[in-house]
Structures are given as structure tokens and as C-alpha cells.
Amino acid sequence: MALESGERGMILCLRFQLGETHEAALPELVALAENISPVVQALPPDALLVDVRGAVRYFGLDAAGLGSVLRVRALAHFGIGCSIGVAANPMLARMAARAAAPGTTLVVGDAAEFLAGRPVIALDGVGPSTARTLCSYGLDTIGKAAAAPLAALQRILGARAGRELHERAQGIDRTPVTPDAVSRSLAAERRFDRDELDRDRQRRALLSLAEELGVRLRGEDQVCRSLTLTVRYADRTTTTRTRTLREPTAHSAALIEAAYRIHESLGLQRARVRALALRAEDLIPAERAAHQLTFDEADERARTIEAVADRARAKFGPGAVKPGTLAA
Template structure:
């Protein structure tokens, strides 16, 4: 990576398992800030750091600096790190997925093609199941084959912009940069029932209204969230009982349908089919600018149509108020 910015992608895990709590996470970001001002939070358990200047300042190579960071994270916060190192954020993230806890996986610039060649198409940023199936249908089932395909061929298959993005990523080109930011904030909303509610359909409608509200707020602010925390209050033997669970989204999003699908899965995991529910609270966490989010490329016409309808609905709400447009399930 000589002569190129060096990027680290760090994945944090507490000793014994699980992501760090919010206080430890903020401390880890501050730790990285002691080495470089170019640190991008990726809550709840990750971060990117451009250490190009730090390597020269501290007189260390990538492995040496990563080792120092890992030792300090363990000593100060009880958190171990799996670290990926590469020339750009995309490659660093891919390297981090191969790094075991307590190790650094480095992708030298002259070994990028070999690192990528045998990986499945779905390993690339932005390639989800639908896109991968389409590519596999044309025999482009690996990153190496995508990289070797003529750009014009990829553009005929997937469209001009998507085809160029695919070709560049398959060849190790990532035009994004590490963007310094603070630990991402969160937004929340809650719904309470006038009396203990047993009806599962009313539970679902309350959760749907929460995801619709948070999705609209995120889109209006030009933000996406990385994870959701769901809290349910219900009547127990000793009064009101509270359960809270957090889940990470497959990709940062403000798309209400994606938020709703995840929230419903979390609700099902509570296994409270006969519970007398008093209320729900939902918090969107790991917020950052939508323009900097990596989006999964999709050929699903249903999803694309839903996103276009969502955009039009947002315009109507902006003009006539938040209640001007709502899902049919909430209109009853």
C-alpha cells in the first residue's frame, strides 16, 4: 500500500462475546482518534480509519500500528478487534470479514486481484441475492469473472451506472473515502395502548406505525440507520415487565418496508403471543448520511416500485402533513 492511503476496518467484540456498550464504543472511537483524525463510526461494533498519515507520523507499518491499537483496546476497554487493512474502505471491509478476533488481515495493493478473484459475486458491496442471481445466470458467478468481463457487457446486463459500479468494484476500485464523524446518534418513537392489549393485529399495527414514522423522519433528514432496538412493555406477574432487543439491518437504510420486516422479526422473537401488551418503543441507531451509505444493487421490480411510491408519499406528506398518506393497514 506504499504511496496510497492505508485504511483500517475494525470490528469490536467484548471478551466473552457481543458488541461493546455505547460508552465503550465511544471510548474506542476516541482511542482511534489519538492515532488519526480521519475516523468514521460504523455503529454498533465497527469503525473505519484512514491511517495514511499515522503510518508516517508514528514510524510504523500497518501491522505494527494495528497491533498497538488492538492492545490498547483490550487493555483500556476489554474489547478485542478483528482488523482488515487495505487501500480503500471496500477492500478493508472485505478483509475485516476474513480477520479472526485478535488478528489483522492485510490486502497488499499488488495482491488485490488475487484476493478478489475467487470470491462469489455476492461478496462485493452492493450485490445482493437478486443481483447475484442475475449475474450467475450469465456465468458471472465470481468477482474474477466480473472483473474480466467487458464493461459494455456488464452495462447491457445491469444498466449503465450499475454496470460501471460492478466493474470498478470487481477490479478493486472504490471511490468512497473515510469520512470523519462522531458516534452516530439515534432517534426513537413509542406507542402506548389505552389498556393492556391482547390482539396481535393491533400489536402489528402499532409497530408498523412506528417504522413508518421513523422511516419518514430518517428520509426527511437525509439519513439512514444501521440497527433497530425494540422495547415491549407488558403486564407480568409482578407488574409491568420490559423486554428489549437490538438487531442490525442487512444494510443501512431508511426504507420503511425494510425497517418493518426487521421489527416484525424481533417481535416474533419475543414469543409473547398471549401477552397483555402496554406499549412499544422503537429506536433507530447508528445514523449517518444517506449519501455515504453503501446500497445493495437490486433488480427486484416490486422493491423498486415500493421505493418510488415511498418517495412520492414523502412529497405529499411534506406538503399536506404527516397523516396525508399512510399504509392501508393503518387506515382501518
Template sequence: MTILCVRFQPPATSEADLPRLLGMLEEFTPVVQALPPDGALADLRGAERYFGRDAVELASVIRVRALALYGVDCVIGAGPGPMLARVALRHAAPGVTCAVPAEPDAVAEFLAAQPVTALPGVGAATSRTLTDYGLDTLGRVAAAPLSTLQRLIGAKAGRELREKASGVDRGRVVPNAVSRSLAAERPFGRDELDPDRHRRALLSAAEEIGARLRALEKVCRTLTLTVRYADRSATTRSRTLTEPTAHSPALTRAAYGLYEALGLQRARVRAIALRAEGLDPADQSSHQLTFDPVDEKVRRIEEVADRARAKFGPRAVMPGGLGGLAA
């Protein structure tokens, strides 16, 4: 299962709170679809590869982070598709993720006893019509003749309902405009004045963003730096890249450039964050050929490092400049 359906719960949330909670989800994946006023869908396929954890394990991390950073609890459903994740959410509870397995038999078994109203888009009128004919569960709908369903609710609606009741999930997570980004933050254990540690945090964040972009087969067009200070103020600067990239050295150079342009003098820094924005599919982006053997060698090394991270975890290969940097 790779899709999460997350609903944030009191003491918080209003629709105005949703963007910051979406930003927290974007630290795991840029494929986030807001479900106002208090929910979201998140596609974790790339995140599972990058973090070396499955969707249920990542759901636990998301829950802890939402509580720690925002004081907001959440309930989470997980499934192989958006529809199934939404149905699973109905059975989730704070602290417990309800997950629908990907195997077709397990999906059919899970759905069979669900009421027809469990399916997204099935309203009260459709439910009454089906229930009047004894079709009050998804198992009974899946077993009903297609012609019966089409006679009751229409040709297209009947066909789609029968597919969904049988576990066919053709949906996908469609990122909202506010969600087409990916972020990494590096907090310091204490207020940090050392520029060298600032730069090492930038290197670490840029390496993470690059690896996650490549795992998702995405490139970014803009990089944004946010520096948070001890007095809770913050400075944010953005730079449009010379070409869309997921190449860690290019992201690191851009991050260093943004940092140097701030001209910080003895600033007490609490955290440093990078955000990659303007994400596009990598196969739709052109790379300017440089014929630089050093650049091509670095890219080949990067590919090997990505394979090692996919197999052994995100910390399997780290730049030498990160030695001793606190996570």
C-alpha cells in the same frame, strides 16, 4: 495499505458502545467513519507517519488497547482503500489482521477468487443475476465485457462493478460528526497529587496532538481537557481557541489555562486527557501574522522537529520539560 476496517466483537458491543470505541480509534487518527452497530473505517496515513509504524502494526496496537481498556476483541482488515479493507475483513480473525497489498497485481490476485457478494453494496438480487450468467467470482466479473455487465445490471452499476472487481477503489473514509476530533491521554502509574507532574502530562499530550495535527495537515478550533480522579469521577472543560491551530505552544497554553481554571487542590488524579475538536484542513485556515520573531523561530524549530519525528519516530524530539515523565 493505510485503511483499516475494524469490527468489534463480543463480549460487548451494542451501538451504544460504539462512541467510546470510536474515541479509542481517534487516539490514532481523526479520520474515522463509524459503521454502526459495531464497526468503523480508519484512515491511518497521518498516523503511520507520526507513529513510525505501518497499518498492520497499528492494527495490533488497536486490538491490544481495545481488549485492555474495554474488554472488547476486534477483527481487522487492512487495504489501500476502504472497499479493499472491507473485503479483507471477511478473511480476518481475532488476533490476525488480513491485509491486501497495495500493488495492483497483488490486489487483482486477492480479489479474483472472491465471490461477488464480497463487494460492499452487492446484494442478493444482483448476485443471483450475475451468478445465473456464470459471473460468480470477482475475477470473472473483471474479465467480462463491460457491455455484458451493463446489459445485466445497468450502465452505471455495470461500470462501477467492473471497476471494483478489478481493484479500483475510489472510496474514501468520511469522518462522522462524532469522529471529527483527535485525542491523547496520559495515565499515571499511581494516583498523582503533584501539580508539576500534571502540567508535564499536559505538555506531553499537547505536543503529541500538535504533531499529529501537523502530520495530518489539520488544525483544531476547540481544545477539551478531561481530568479523571481516583474515585473514577471526572471533570471536563473546553475552550475555543483564538484561532484554529496545530501549533504545539498554543495548544499547551490553552491546556494550561483549562487546568488552572479547575483550581485543583490536592486532587488525586488518575489520568489527564486532551481532545482537539473542530478539525479543518490547515490550508483552509488563516494564521494571524504577529511579526514576532520569537514566534516564527519557534514555528521553524517545530517544522524541523516534525521532520525528525517522521524519520526517527515520535520520541525523537521531545520538549525539555518532559524529562523523566512516564509514558
């Protein structure tokens, strides 16, 4: 793929090695990257994209050099390492970061050479089902898909999907890096003193996490449109589930209910849980969110009490008011 002058390798993708004590660090890492470039997009749970086209001249470094600066700062400030991909567009940068060894930087020069021998499932937008279909036609690598006629791909996958695959296989990605607000997502986490099997203790931790996120969201006049729960187990594996909320909210009761539903859906009866992390995502200003009016007096009373509790926390500190379950 021919790259326009000035656009070669100007997108960074940083994938951080977020251990169990750093699961909520992504917003802080976004802020760190914004000291280099204002064009930063979070890729929860552990990565971000940085468009450095406006920063290379200011700092007198190329994109890989700026990536090294960010790696050193992440290690110095948070003790977090990362792998870095450098490419001309977000898709290639993400793929390079996935392919880079921890603590190293992989720069994509020739997109066709970088993509050619990789399995077709490594391409963005190609899932297991699509990959099986392509492999049944002998298109098991990205290079073979790139060499296939557009019409053939459209017959196999359909007009739109075939066209998108044809462009991606050529290394073309037209999506920009979309700058996030510093608090595009908010996260909180709890690590248990020992591997926890007790469902009630896990729910108590979820209650604490959702309450914390609710207070922080309301303090910043923001609401979230989705909630993500990450469960880390004793063997260091994780499960992540996201649920879209019925309406954008910062209401603690709604966040708690959603967190409980996600937790129940995982069926963790015998799982040894080491840590839980809850992340409020797709944040928007509260003034832009519509709230469905109801005649539920209990809901209105809960929101009134919540507002009073927030004022008490602002005056006396975050621990001044907490749910009775957590006061025990």
C-alpha cells in the same frame, strides 16, 4: 490493481466482537481510534474505518502495526477484541476485515489476487438478486466479473450498475473515509435479568432507552435523523431494524414513538429477548435542523415540560426527573 506510492495499505477496518454487554460501545471505540488518526468513520453496529496515512510517520509504524496498537488498546480499555483488514481503500479493507479470523489482521497486498476467487456476492453493492443474475451468465466469482468486458456488464445490469461493478471487481473504490464527529451516533442498551417474553416489560425498556437518548441528544445540542433498534435473543442471535424519522429530532416523545413502531414491526410475541439496544444515528447540530411548526398545544406543552425537566436534571442529576411509568 496498481496502487500509487504512499497509498498502499493505508486504510484500516476494525470489526469488533461486541458482546451483549458492549453493544453501545462503538462511539467510545471511535474516540479511541481518534487518538491514532483524526480520520475515523463509524460503521454501525460493530465496525469502523481509519485512514492512517497521516499517522504512520508520526508513530513510526506501518498500518498493520497501528492496527495492532488499536487492538491492544480496545482490549485494555474495554475488554473488546477485533479483527482487522488493511488495504488501499475502504471497500477492500472492509472485505479483508470480514475475512480475517477474530483477533487477527489480514493485509491486502495484491487486490486482484485477493478478490479473484471470492464469490461475486461478497463484493460491495452486490445483493442476492444481482448475484443470481450474474451467476446465470457464469459470472459467479469476482475474478470472472473483473475479466468481463465493461459493455457486457452494462448490458446485464444497466449502464451505471455495470460500471460500478466493473470498477469494484477491479478493486477500485473511490469513496473516502469520512470522519465522524465523536457523537455521530449515540447508543443506549438494556439487558434483562432473565430472558424476557413480556411485551410490556420490553416496551418499558424501550421507553427508558429513548428517554435516555433524548436527554443526551439535547444535552449535546444535536438531533438524529434515524433510529436503530437491535434485539438480542436468548440464543445470542440478533435482529436490527432502522427507521428514518419524519424530521430530525431530539424530542423524547418522537423517539419513543419511533422505537415503539420498530418494536411492533418485529412481531416478537413469543421471542425470548435478552437485551435491547437503541441507537440514534445521522446526528447533526440542532441549529441545522428544521422543525415543522404545528398548532398542537399538547406538543408545545410537552416540549416546554421537557425543557424544564432537562434543567432539573442538569441541576440535580440525571435521575431527578423520569417518566411516571419508569418511577414505579
